Amino acid sequence: MGKIARTHTPYALLVAIVMAYGCASVPERHPLPEAPTHMPQIPDIPDVRNWDDEMPRAATRILNESAEQVRARLPAMANHPHRYLAISGGGANGAFGAGLLAGWTASGTRPEFDLVTGISTGALGAPFAFLGPAYDAKLKEAYTSYSTKDLIRQRSKLEFLTGDSAVDASGLKSVMAKYINEEVVRSIAAEHAKGRRLFIGTTNLDASRAVLWDITAIAASGRPSALELIRNVMLASASIPVAFPPVYFQVEYEGNIYDELHVDGGAAQQVFVYPAAIEWAKIMDKLGVPPGESKAYVIRNAFIDPKWEPVKSPTIGPIASRSINSLIRTQGIGDLNRIYLLCQRDRIAFNLAEIPPSFDKKEKEAFDREYMQALYDVGYNLAKNGYPWEKEPPYYAVREETSVSAPK
Numbered sequence: 001m002g003k004i005a006r007t008h009t010p011y012a013l014l015v016a017i018v019m020a021y022g023c024a025s026v027p028e029r030h031p032l033p034e035a036p037t038h039m040p041q042i043p044d045i046p047d048v049r050n051w052d053d054e055m056p057r058a059a060t061r062i063l064n065e066s067a068e069q070v071r072a073r074l075p076a077m078a079n080h081p082h083r084y085l086a087i088s089g090g091g092a093n094g095a096f097g098a099g100l101l102a103g104w105t106a107s108g109t110r111p112e113f114d115l116v117t118g119i120s121t122g123a124l125g126a127p128f129a130f131l132g133p134a135y136d137a138k139l140k141e142a143y144t145s146y147s148t149k150d151l152i153r154q155r156s157k158l159e160f161l162t163g164d165s166a167v168d169a170s171g172l173k174s175v176m177a178k179y180i181n182e183e184v185v186r187s188i189a190a191e192h193a194k195g196r197r198l199f200i201g202t203t204n205l206d207a208s209r210a211v212l213w214d215i216t217a218i219a220a221s222g223r224p225s226a227l228e229l230i231r232n233v234m235l236a237s238a239s240i241p242v243a244f245p246p247v248y249f250q251v252e253y254e255g256n257i258y259d260e261l262h263v264d265g266g267a268a269q270q271v272f273v274y275p276a277a278i279e280w281a282k283i284m285d286k287l288g289v290p291p292g293e294s295k296a297y298v299i300r301n302a303f304i305d306p307k308w309e310p311v312k313s314p315t316i317g318p319i320a321s322r323s324i325n326s327l328i329r330t331q332g333i334g335d336l337n338r339i340y341l342l343c344q345r346d347r348i349a350f351n352l353a354e355i356p357p358s359f360d361k362k363e364k365e366a367f368d369r370e371y372m373q374a375l376y377d378v379g380y381n382l383a384k385n386g387y388p389w390e391k392e393p394p395y396y397a398v399r400e401e402t403s404v405s406a407p408k
Contacts, residue, residue: 027248031206032258040251040258044225048217052201052210052268055277062283070286074195076114081293082284083111084348085129086339088271088332089120089264090301091240092363095143095372096355097299098125099379102140105133106384113297116198117212117272119265121301123200123237127180127215130198131187138179144376146175148367169235169244176231185219185227192216201265201272202236205246210268212275236262270332271298273339280346292347297389298339300354302332304394336393351389356382 032040039050050056062070071078087097104110110133118126124142128135153168188198198215213233218226236247241263249260273296274280284294306329311318336352343350359378363371382388 029261030257030259031261032251032253035207036253040253040260042229043250043252043257045218045221045223045229048221049211049213050275051207052212052272052275053277054275056212056275058214059278059283062286063279065286067286067288071288074287076191076194076196077287077289078195079288081290081295082114082348083294084115084273084296085113085117086271086273086296086298087116087118087122087126087129088298088300088302088335089122089266091121092367092372093301093355093375094121094125095376096379097122097129097301097353098139098143099376099381100299100353100383100387101125101129101379102136102376103380103383103385104387105136106380107386109386112196114196115274117201117274118199118237119201119269119271120238120240122271122299123234123265124176126198126200127184127188127234130191130196131184140376142175142179144369144373146367147369148365151175151367169239172238172244173231173235176234180227180231180234182227185230188216188219189222192220199272200233200237201269202233202247202262203265203267205241205261205263205267208268210265210272211262212272237265239263241267266328270302270328270335271300271339272335273298273342276338276342280342280348284346294347295349295351296339296343297351298336298353300332300336300352302329302355303357303359304329304333304354305357333394337396340393340396350391350393352391352393353379353382353387353389354394 042048047057050058062074065073087094090096101110112132113130116126116130118124118129125139128139128142149171151169151171153171191198196216199212200215202211202213203209204211215230215233218230218233232247232249236249239245239247239262244264246261246263249262251258251260281291284291306326309322311322340350342348355375356378359375361371361374
């Protein structure tokens with residue numbers, strides 16, 4: 001894929017927007033004419049998503065119930081310290097997180113996570129991370145067995161100028177269908193009954209807001225359309241704007257049917273654990289979670305430190321690519337700071353993993369198997385030997401009296 005594919009973030013594909021205004025021929029839309037006063041529902045599968053910046057109904061329900069009711073309804077979440085896992089975006093760099101999870105299993109210290117979240121490439125790996133070590137082999141296969149030609153096809157200039165994206169992602173859809181099947185959905189549904197949760201984030205383009213989808217609730221709905229909806233949510237979360245086609249969702253609002261346009265969750269945030277609007281400490285209290293003993297683990301599938309890469313040709317492509325790389329990096333750091341402050345507020349120990357700066361292999365294409373295998377191995381070996389989790393976000397100075405010590 002030429003120069004675009006050799007950059008360090010898939011968002012560099014956005015440089016393909018050069019020229020394309022005003023001449024596209026795309027499917028006719030029927031969007032909501034104005035901002036909704038409440039979350040539109042997915043027909044036949046209601047209450048399975050929420051805005052990231054609002055209090056979810058499920059959280060409100062917990063706060064309105066007695067502690068006894070909450071613990072009886074969510075037994076797997078009650079009376080023990082919680083473990084949360086958040087997996088960020090990063091394209092092919094998701095191989096690092098896949099290797100880290102497998103190495104963590106090999107170390108014998110990997111916990112069962114009460115809550116797992118994923119964005120972009122993190123959305124593709126999150127279901128396997130949620131279901132546990134039995135799916136490590138599938139996670140490795142997904143991140144080390146496919147190259148660019150297996151996942152995407154670059155459109156011709158004519159297709160690009162008359163379409164909605166730079167590439168055709170039908171290969172990615174086919175690979176996803178191979179791994180996300182009825183058996184996986186049934187396994188996810190079984191965990192929903194216990195109270196464990198899996199969330200994936202997308203970006204609603206009409207609203208310019210992050211949407212969090214409860215994949216466990218979708219799986220447990222029993223609806224025939226649940227499998228397709230889960231696949232579409234995962235695809236939307238990984239659909240880099242302009243580079244990949246957006247994903248359409250049919251929704252019902254006040255008795256009428258509309259469509260929504262969703263793209264990569266990374267367009268709104270790179271990683272998340274839970275919305276800031278939730279009084280999480282009160283929820284943990286209702287569940288009988290011992291105060292100060294829970295941990296949040298964040299896997300950042302990216303380099304955090306900036307890399308010096310001179311813009312050799314000061315033309316629109318290299319300038320746009322470098323600018324977008326910078327934006328994504330700093331957005332990701334901001335997300336880590338937000339999560340850290342939430343952890344401090346709710347007395348949860350913060351733990352961060354990132355691609356080490358010593359990894360200097362360069363990818364030759366957007367999805368380079370050799371590069372991804374090497375990155376997988378780095379994550380695996382680091383975790384197998386006991387990953388040195390960082391206890392605060394990068395460039396963040398913590399005063400001793402305000403920090404939360406990691407539980408023993």
